[in-house]
Amino acid sequence: xxxxxxxxxxxxxxxxxxxxxxxxxxxxxxxxxxxxxxxxxxxxxxxxxxxxxxxxxxxxxxxxxxxxxxxxxxxxxxxxxxxxxxxxxxxxxxxxxxxxxxxxxxxxxxxxxxxxxxxxxxxxxxxxxxxxxxxxxxxxxxxxxxxxxxxxxxxxxxxxxxxxxxxxxxxxxxxxxxxxxxxxxxxxxxxxxxxxxxxxxxxxxxxxxxxxxxxxxxxxxxxxxxxxxxxxxxxxxxxxxxxxxxxxxxxxxxxxxxxxxxxxxxxxxxxxxxxxxxxxxxxxxxxxxxxxxxxxxxxxxxxxxxxxxxxxxxxxxxxxxxxxxxxxxxxxxxxxxxxxxxxxxxxxxxxxxxxxxxxxxxxxxxxxxxxxxxxxxxxxxxxxxxxxxxxxxxxxxxxxxxxxxxxxxxxxxxxxxxxxxxxxxxxxxxxxxxxxxxxxxxxxxxxxxxxxxxxxxxxxxxxxxxxxxxxxxxx
Amino acid sequence: xxxxxxxxxxxxxxxxxxxxxxxxxxxxxxxxxxxxxxxxxxxxxxxxxxxxxxxxxxxxxxxxxxxxxxxxxxxxxxxxxxxxxxxxxxxxxxxxxxxxxxxxxxxxxxxxxxxxxxxxxxxxxxxxxxxxxxxxxxxxxxxxxxxxxxxxxxxxxxxxxxxxxxxxxxxxxxxxxxxxxxxxxxxxxxxxxxxxxxxxxxxxxxxxxxxxxxxxxxxxxxxxxxxxxxxxxxxxxxxxxxxxxxxxxxxxxxxxxxxxxxxxxxxxxxxxxxxxxxxxxxxxxxxxxxxxxxxxxxxxxxxxxxxxxxxxxxxxxxxxxxxxxxxxxxxxxxxxxxxxxxxxxxxxxxxxxxxxxxxxxxxxxxxxxxxxxxxxxxxxxxxxxxxxxxxxxxxxxxxxxxxxxxxxxxxxxxxxxxxxxxxxxxxxxxxxxxxxxxxxxxxxxxxxxxxxxxxxxxxxxxxxxxxxxxxxxxx
Numbered sequence: 001x002x003x004x005x006x007x008x009x010x011x012x013x014x015x016x017x018x019x020x021x022x023x024x025x026x027x028x029x030x031x032x033x034x035x036x037x038x039x040x041x042x043x044x045x046x047x048x049x050x051x052x053x054x055x056x057x058x059x060x061x062x063x064x065x066x067x068x069x070x071x072x073x074x075x076x077x078x079x080x081x082x083x084x085x086x087x088x089x090x091x092x093x094x095x096x097x098x099x100x101x102x103x104x105x106x107x108x109x110x111x112x113x114x115x116x117x118x119x120x121x122x123x124x125x126x127x128x129x130x131x132x133x134x135x136x137x138x139x140x141x142x143x144x145x146x147x148x149x150x151x152x153x154x155x156x157x158x159x160x161x162x163x164x165x166x167x168x169x170x171x172x173x174x175x176x177x178x179x180x181x182x183x184x185x186x187x188x189x190x191x192x193x194x195x196x197x198x199x200x201x202x203x204x205x206x207x208x209x210x211x212x213x214x215x216x217x218x219x220x221x222x223x224x225x226x227x228x229x230x231x232x233x234x235x236x237x238x239x240x241x242x243x244x245x246x247x248x249x250x251x252x253x254x255x256x257x258x259x260x261x262x263x264x265x266x267x268x269x270x271x272x273x274x275x276x277x278x279x280x281x282x283x284x285x286x287x288x289x290x291x292x293x294x295x296x297x298x299x300x301x302x303x304x305x306x307x308x309x310x311x312x313x314x315x316x317x318x319x320x321x322x323x324x325x326x327x328x329x330x331x332x333x334x335x336x337x338x339x340x341x342x343x344x345x346x347x348x349x350x351x352x353x354x355x356x357x358x359x360x361x362x363x364x365x366x367x368x369x370x371x372x373x374x375x376x377x378x379x380x381x382x383x384x385x386x387x388x389x390x391x392x393x394x395x396x397x398x399x400x401x402x403x404x405x406x407x408x409x410x411x412x413x414x415x416x417x418x419x420x421x422x423x424x425x426x427x428x429x430x431x432x433x434x435x436x437x438x439x440x441x442x443x444x445x446x447x448x449x450x451x452x453x454x455x456x457x458x459x460x461x462x463x464x465x466x467x468x469x470x471x472x473x474x475x
Numbered sequence: 476x477x478x479x480x481x482x483x484x485x486x487x488x489x490x491x492x493x494x495x496x497x498x499x500x501x502x503x504x505x506x507x508x509x510x511x512x513x514x515x516x517x518x519x520x521x522x523x524x525x526x527x528x529x530x531x532x533x534x535x536x537x538x539x540x541x542x543x544x545x546x547x548x549x550x551x552x553x554x555x556x557x558x559x560x561x562x563x564x565x566x567x568x569x570x571x572x573x574x575x576x577x578x579x580x581x582x583x584x585x586x587x588x589x590x591x592x593x594x595x596x597x598x599x600x601x602x603x604x605x606x607x608x609x610x611x612x613x614x615x616x617x618x619x620x621x622x623x624x625x626x627x628x629x630x631x632x633x634x635x636x637x638x639x640x641x642x643x644x645x646x647x648x649x650x651x652x653x654x655x656x657x658x659x660x661x662x663x664x665x666x667x668x669x670x671x672x673x674x675x676x677x678x679x680x681x682x683x684x685x686x687x688x689x690x691x692x693x694x695x696x697x698x699x700x701x702x703x704x705x706x707x708x709x710x711x712x713x714x715x716x717x718x719x720x721x722x723x724x725x726x727x728x729x730x731x732x733x734x735x736x737x738x739x740x741x742x743x744x745x746x747x748x749x750x751x752x753x754x755x756x757x758x759x760x761x762x763x764x765x766x767x768x769x770x771x772x773x774x775x776x777x778x779x780x781x782x783x784x785x786x787x788x789x790x791x792x793x794x795x796x797x798x799x800x801x802x803x804x805x806x807x808x809x810x811x812x813x814x815x816x817x818x819x820x821x822x823x824x825x826x827x828x829x830x831x832x833x834x835x836x837x838x839x840x841x842x843x844x845x846x847x848x849x850x851x852x853x854x855x856x857x858x859x860x861x862x863x864x865x866x867x868x869x870x871x872x873x874x875x876x877x878x879x880x881x882x883x884x885x886x887x888x889x890x891x892x893x894x895x896x897x898x899x900x901x902x903x904x905x906x907x908x909x910x911x912x913x914x915x916x917x918x919x920x921x922x923x924x925x926x927x928x929x930x931x932x933x934x935x936x937x938x939x940x941x942x943x944x945x946x947x948x949x950x
Contacts, residue, residue, distance in 0.1 A: 025643060043913075045709065045911050064712075084911050085911050111912070111913050112908070112910075114910045114911040115910070118909065118910075119906075138903040139705075139709075139910070140709075141705060141706045141709030150710060154645045154646045154647075157648075158636070161636065165633060168500060168502065168539055170538070170629045171629045173940060174940070174941065175941040175943060176733055177720075177733050177948055178950065180950060186669065188669050189666045189668055190667055190668070190669045191666055193662075193663075194663050194692070195662070195722060198723075198724060213732075213946075214946060214947065219669065226950075227940070227941060227950065230612075230614075231625070233614075234520065234538055234622060235616050236519075236537050237539075243650075243651050247667075247669065247670060249677055258650060267538075268518045268563075428612075428613040428949075431594075431613060431614065433587070434590070435587075435593075435614070435617075436560050436561040436587050437587030438518075465647050466650040466702060468652045470688065470689075471677070472689065473652055473691065474903075475701075475705070475903055
């Protein structure tokens with residue numbers, strides 16, 4: 001069959017014309033893989049069209065690069081196109097007066113027109129508020145700044161993975177479906193087959209119909225931590241990066257029903273200082289990598305909300321993050337109670353307003369360490385110097401507040417047995433401390449919050465391709 | 476606080492002893508980062524203990540490497556340990572008679588004992604059938620061959636990502652939660668909050684209570700393809716790699732309720748030949764990468780089920796995959812009907828038995844191309860030479876049958892309008908062909924099937940850390 005196809009192509013004179021031009025993506029042209037005089041074919045979507053002295057100047061983009069690429073169509077050619085259309089162009093590369101490569105077009109095919117009047121939501125040379133763009137999820141990839149955002153999300157994912165691979169971590173695909181609901185505190189989603197007939201055919205005696213598929217209530221994960229701990233007791237350094245879920249009725253700009261978390265766990269790590277070092281190094285290295293690889297995309301997205309130059313915005317990367325005890329944080333907040341709307345108390349923890357105040361106070365991302373055990377989870381280790389506290393930390397950053405939460409985990413079987421919320425569903429978790437127990441430590445980092453902070457995007461719904469939140473699950 | 480900690484360490488004589496030894500992971504010792512005479516500290520779990528002439532020989536593993544590392548404890552030292560315990564050892568590296576580095580132990584701490592008699596499911600020097608190991612999910616990371624499997628899964632994930640990044644693809648996190656159920660054919664999971672009070676407070680007039688959170692029925696994704704297509708119309712080359720879900724009552728060894736798929740989509744790709752080239756290159760390059768980076772882990776896992784040497788098992792990598800039209804495949808199957816239990820017919824498609832027969836017949840992974848449109852999905856493009864067919868392909872491989880399914884997508888708005896199952900929920904999908912439409916092509920690859928084939932593991936439940944299937948969702 002391949003042979004037949006080949007013969008057909010050779011007999012087709014139009015195809016022979018085409019084959020004189022080599023296809024390049026715009027990124028590869030601008031990365032100087034090409035030189036003036038090259039016969040080149042580009043494909044993409046039209047971002048703008050200008051007519052000057054009868055010549056057509058077409059900006060085109062194929063999603064591979066932050067910058068558009070310019071086509072010049074001589075007025076003697078009869079080609080025409082318009083904003084939004086998909087096109088294929090053939091021509092010769094020429095250095096522009098500004099010494100940028102542009103394509104002098106020999107041939108231009110419009111592949112698909114874009115009839116704006118029939119309901120295309122984006123018009124040329126107009127900018128739209130994020131809420132409007134978000135109402136057209138399926139066409140957000142036609143908006144240049146959204147393409148920049150999605151490329152940045154991709155590069156950040158890649159940088160996290162690379163950092164962790166270099167550090168000897170093994171990526172574990174922790175499950176989305178879980179029968180644990182210990183951390184959810186009633187904020188989990190329940191799952192059942194949509195097919196009622198199937199359920200009826202599967203349900204066993206004594207099991208409620210809606211739990212018939214798995215013989216038990218089954219939830220969407222709120223965290224992969226406990227599963228990671230199981231893997232860490234044998235593989236040592238492990239991480240997971242994937243979707244987690246919360247069923248909250250929340251309209252805030254830092255919450256989603258489906259969001260991504262980077263979680264990691266290290267065995268044989270038994271100090272909170274070491275854990276803070278790990279978090280700080282990870283956040284700085286990944287951010288440096290983004291700044292090096294994706295400066296243009298970063299500038300494009302940040303320019304929508306701020307005039308701060310990149311160097312100024314990333315000054316924090318060069319300085320150590322302050323590390324503050326929880327008690328000290330409360331002391332600072334109490335001393336500044338008059339500047340806060342919310343009232344400060346040691347028992348209540350630290351709310352969003354107070355988090356942002358502490359970040360502003362320190363003029364830096366800041367760790368809050370050693371929290372009162374009453375307001376933290378059962379699996380956190382009691383501090384050896386002060387039994388009122390646990391070895392837990394939060395990392396607070398500008399713009400979003402809590403970015404990371406982590407702790408050294410309780411490794412004593414007897415202590416854990418006293419604190420664990422259920423010994424039925426979590427007997428397996430106790431087993432980890434019964435057979436070859438080690439101290440492990442780990443944390444979770446909210447990926448959309450990280451991007452929101454770095455990109456200065458005010459709503460995390462705009463750094464995820466398909467945001468889901470209360471009353472919203474389009475497509 | 477960091478300063479205080481530092482002073483405390485300096486005053487602690489035990490700590491000063493410890494600091495004379497540098498911690499290494501076993502992988503780093505065996506990768507020759509160390510030399511005889513180095514004072515080294517290792518941590519891990521005891522895999523075996525032998526006594527010879529009163530000396531103790533302890534094999535230890537920390538999850539970083541396929542090979543264990545040997546500790547030698549002189550009989551004059553009073554240290555003891557046992558299988559399964561977690562330990563920390565300090566000593567001096569010595570080259571063994573076989574010229575491998577081993578640790579002559581100065582000090583050995585047992586961190587956590589492993590009291591086998593209290594219910595630890597794995598005993599030393601015993602091997603267990605996969606079903607038994609699978610019944611102890613939380614302790615599978617203590618089984619060496621499972622650690623090899625999880626490291627291989629990690630390396631395969633990494634190799635897929637690296638291949639796609641090099642090819643200019645952008646990773647898109649397609650959503651788990653979706654209001655599309657067009658591909659599910661009644662095999663999807665439904666989602667609702669576990670908190671009934673929350674649901675009642677959120678539900679709007681005219682919406683059934685169980686759909687109150689999102690105002691509509693919301694499912695777990697069965698495929699990210701349609702979302703990828705939206706992104707491809709603007710970003711061109713995109714992929715997604717993550718969990719997908721099926722609510723089937725299926726006990727087969729190639730099905731799971733939660734499994735991973737690699738899906739990709741390329742704009743401006745308009746021939747099935749090109750798509751097959753992409754699939755073939757991806758599968759070969761990733762497999763080559765695994766063979767280069769993880770030969771020891773591969774050997775360990777494969778040895779459980781086969782004596783075939785690696786080179787023989789991977790001979791297929793050096794030869795082109797045959798490409799066969801669907802009609803030809805049916806002709807071959809009909810000619811061999813007597814060798815098959817199931818009856819062959821052109822309307823019924825190709826079942827598992829027949830898939831495996833074709834692979835055996837070709838002695839190679841094989842593409843089946845150009846399928847009858849009646850048995851394929853609405854979004855596949857009608858073939859231009861033969862309107863009875865669509866431009867679709869499957870890649871069949873030994874052991875599991877269908878590994879990949881892909882197609883060129885229908886890019887004509889008018890044709891799609893006739894074939895689409897619903898114009899309500901999928902109006903957005905039609906929009907992609909209305910505004911700047913391009914031809915895209917893509918495929919999905921079942922990740923666990925890929926691993927099952929490569930690792931010669933007979934049940935895909937044993938290549939995923941936490942398998943979920945009908946009546947099974949432990950932890």
